[in-house]
Amino acid sequence: MDGASEAVLETATPAARSQIATHAGITFVGLMAANVLGYVFYALVSRTLGVEAYGTFSSLVAVVLILQAPALIAQMVVAKLASDFSLEPDRLAGLVHAVDRVTFTVAGIAGIALVAASVPLAQFLHVSDPLLVTFAGFALFGALSLPFLRGVLQGTSAFGPFALSNVVENLAKAVFAPLLGFVAGVRGAVAGMAIGFATATAYTFLAALPHRRGVAVPFSLRTVVRTSIGVALAVFALNVLLLYDVVLAKRYLDAHTVGLYGAAALASRALYAVTAFVPIVLLPQAAGRMARGERTRWLYLQALGVGAVICVGAIGFFALFPRFVITTIAGRSFAAGAPLLLPYVYAISAISLANITATYNIARGRMRFVIPLACVAVAEIAAVVVRHRTAADLLQTIAIGHTLALAACGVSLGGDRRGAEAEPARRSPG
Numbered sequence: 001m002d003g004a005s006e007a008v009l010e011t012a013t014p015a016a017r018s019q020i021a022t023h024a025g026i027t028f029v030g031l032m033a034a035n036v037l038g039y040v041f042y043a044l045v046s047r048t049l050g051v052e053a054y055g056t057f058s059s060l061v062a063v064v065l066i067l068q069a070p071a072l073i074a075q076m077v078v079a080k081l082a083s084d085f086s087l088e089p090d091r092l093a094g095l096v097h098a099v100d101r102v103t104f105t106v107a108g109i110a111g112i113a114l115v116a117a118s119v120p121l122a123q124f125l126h127v128s129d130p131l132l133v134t135f136a137g138f139a140l141f142g143a144l145s146l147p148f149l150r151g152v153l154q155g156t157s158a159f160g161p162f163a164l165s166n167v168v169e170n171l172a173k174a175v176f177a178p179l180l181g182f183v184a185g186v187r188g189a190v191a192g193m194a195i196g197f198a199t200a201t202a203y204t205f206l207a208a209l210p211h212r213r214g215v216a217v218p219f220s221l222r223t224v225v226r227t228s229i230g231v232a233l234a235v236f237a238l239n240v241l242l243l244y245d246v247v248l249a250k251r252y253l254d255a256h257t258v259g260l261y262g263a264a265a266l267a268s269r270a271l272y273a274v275t276a277f278v279p280i281v282l283l284p285q286a287a288g289r290m291a292r293g294e295r296t297r298w299l300y301l302q303a304l305g306v307g308a309v310i311c312v313g314a315i316g317f318f319a320l321f322p323r324f325v326i327t328t329i330a331g332r333s334f335a336a337g338a339p340l341l342l343p344y345v346y347a348i349s350a351i352s353l354a355n356i357t358a359t360y361n362i363a364r365g366r367m368r369f370v371i372p373l374a375c376v377a378v379a380e381i382a383a384v385v386v387r388h389r390t391a392a393d394l395l396q397t398i399a400i401g402h403t404l405a406l407a408a409c410g411v412s413l414g415g416d417r418r419g420a421e422a423e424p425a426r427r428s429p430g
Contacts, residue, residue, distance in 0.1 A: 023159050023285075027277040030163020035273045037170035039329055041196075042266050044178035045189050046330045051259035053186050054330075058262030059125055059250035060136045060190055062243050067110060068143040069239035073232040074102075075147035075154065076283065076362060080231075082155025082211075083284040084291060089213070096152055096211045103148035111141035125250050135190040142197025149204040152211055157284055161207035169200030230367035234358050237370075237377040241405055242272060242351055244381060245398055252388040260337030261391050263330035268344035270329075271314045275307045275352040279359035286363035300360045300413075307356045311349035318345040343395040350402035357409040364412075372408035376401060 046054045078099055085092040114121075114137035122130040146169065153162040173196030180188030180195075249261045282303045286296045318325055322338035330337075354373075361369055380401030387393050 023157060024277060024281045026159045027163055027281055030159070031166055031273070031277045031280075034163070034166035034170045035270065037167065037174050038273065039266075039270065041170055041174035041177055043329055043331070044174065045181055046263065046266075046334070048178050048181040049186060049189060051333055052255045055250065055255055055258035055262050056125075056127055056132070057186050057189050058246055058266070059258070060127070060132055060186075061193070062246040062250075063114075063121070063125075063133075064136050064139050064143050064193075066240060066243045066247065067114065067140055068147065069236050069243075070232070071106070071144040071147035072239055073228075073235040075151035076231055076235050076359070077228045078148060078151025079155035079283055080287050080363065082152050083157075083287045084155075086156050089211075092156070092211055093213060096208060099148055099152060100205075100212075103145050106148075107141045107144040110144055111137045113137075114140050125247070129187070132186055132190055135187060135194060139190065139194035139197050142194065142201045145201045146197065146204060149201065149208055152208045153204070154280060155284055156211060158207070159281070161204075162280070165200055165204040165207065168203045169196055172196035172199040230370045231362050233374055234362065234367070234370045237373045238351065238355055238358060238405070241377050241380065241402060242269070242348075245384065245394055248381075248384055248388065249391065249394060253391060253394075257391055260334055261340060261394075263326055263334040264337045264340035264344050264391075267325050267329045267341060268318070268348045271311065271345055271348045272352050272355075274314070275310050275356070278303050278307050279356050282356065283359050283363050286360055290364055296360070296364060300357075303356050303360065304353065307353050311352060315342070315345055315349060318342055340391055340395060343392075343399050347395065347399040347402040350399070350406045354402070354406040354409045357406070357413070361409065361412040366412035369409045369411040372411050373405055376404045376408050380404075 045057060049057055078095070081095055082092060085095055115134050118130040118133035118137065121133050122128070127133065146165070150162055150165055153159075153165065173193050175192075176195045177189045177192030180192040182188070184191070246262055246265050250258050253261065282299065286299055289296050289299065318341045322341040323335055325341060326338050327335050358369065358373070361367065380397060383397045383401065384394055387397060
């Protein structure tokens with residue numbers, strides 16, 4: 001096929017561009033509303049608990065979110081498969097029923113395991129109350145369930161319910177965590193977070209009910225597991241890089257610095273949340289074009305460009321107004337954490353763009369980047385373990401490591417052909 005024909009295939013039709021814009025708009029608005037509520041949740045909790053208690057709370061949140069990473073892997077896999085089966089209701093119903101079984105089994109086992117490990121984990125984190133870890137175990141059940149169920153909504157392009165699921169989660173957390181935190185301190189805040197996750201899980205399960213109808217075709221989970229190892233490692237590495245540092249900060253830094261570091265992390269990770277709509281929309285769109293044998297390069301460049309513009313704007317704003325940002329989000333008592341913001345938001349910019357690039361590669365089935373990314377993640381964590389005297393030491397290491405992670409994700413870019421892209425779709429498990 002000549003270059004002009006390839007360009008036609010690579011450029012979306014007006015109707016397709018309109019559909020992508022609609023999906024992106026719905027997802028962006030919904031996620032922004034959810035993010036605002038999320039920061040209301042954190043802002044209210046930080047003001048309710050104070051600096052040192054908030055350091056403990058943020059470390060427990062980080063534990064839950066790190067352990068949620070396997071479910072985020074599942075969301076990526078489920079979304080890809082649901083996109084492939086979206087025009088086959090019976091196969092889609094089989095997938096959704098299989099997802100239901102796996103979701104509640106995995107979430108239940110993981111929650112119980114965290115509760116069982118509450119005493120040694122509390123000792124590791126220097127948390128004096130093991131019951132806090134027990135409550136975090138209850139939160140983990142909902143935190144693990146949500147991504148599995150959201151994968152169905154994402155893959156079927158049900159972006160309205162998908163966005164509303166995020167809004168319900170953060171609204172419930174913003175109501176219950178500070179309220180219970182005011183009554184019972186850190187215990188109440190963690191319990192309120194658990195209630196928020198549970199409320200959103202119930203809504204998301206109900207939102208996917210239409211996809212459970214019909215004659216469910218049996219679905220081979222073994223095949224999915226075998227073909228999803230690369231996806232699992234990539235998503236796990238990205239999410240560990242995003243979250244691990246707050247846990248190690250709790251381990252190595254003094255209580256006051258941990259609280260300031262947690263507030264800087266909270267403010268900077270807003271950027272990751274803002275850019276999250278880009279890979280969410282990119283995955284089903286790129287996978288769908290791949291299945292039809294169309295080129296996807298222009299779609300990726302658009303996604304990366306949107307992400308880059310947002311990141312540059314955030315870095316500039318944080319550089320100019322660091323004290324305003326951190327005190328607005330966490331309160332005046334956290335103002336001393338302002339110098340941590342600029343290196344932190346740069347690091348988050350790098351990992352945000354890495355997430356977009358990794359999602360694009362996963363949608364195409366191009367997985368050469370996975371091993372380099374995993375090696376960067378291991379090396380970065382090892383460097384933090386070795387060099388952790390101050391918060392600045394941690395952030396310098398993280399900024400360098402996250403930049404290398406972005407470079408690693410670029411290994412799979414370039415040289416794609418429509419036939420190579422379509423091949424994973426022809427081999428999709430079912």
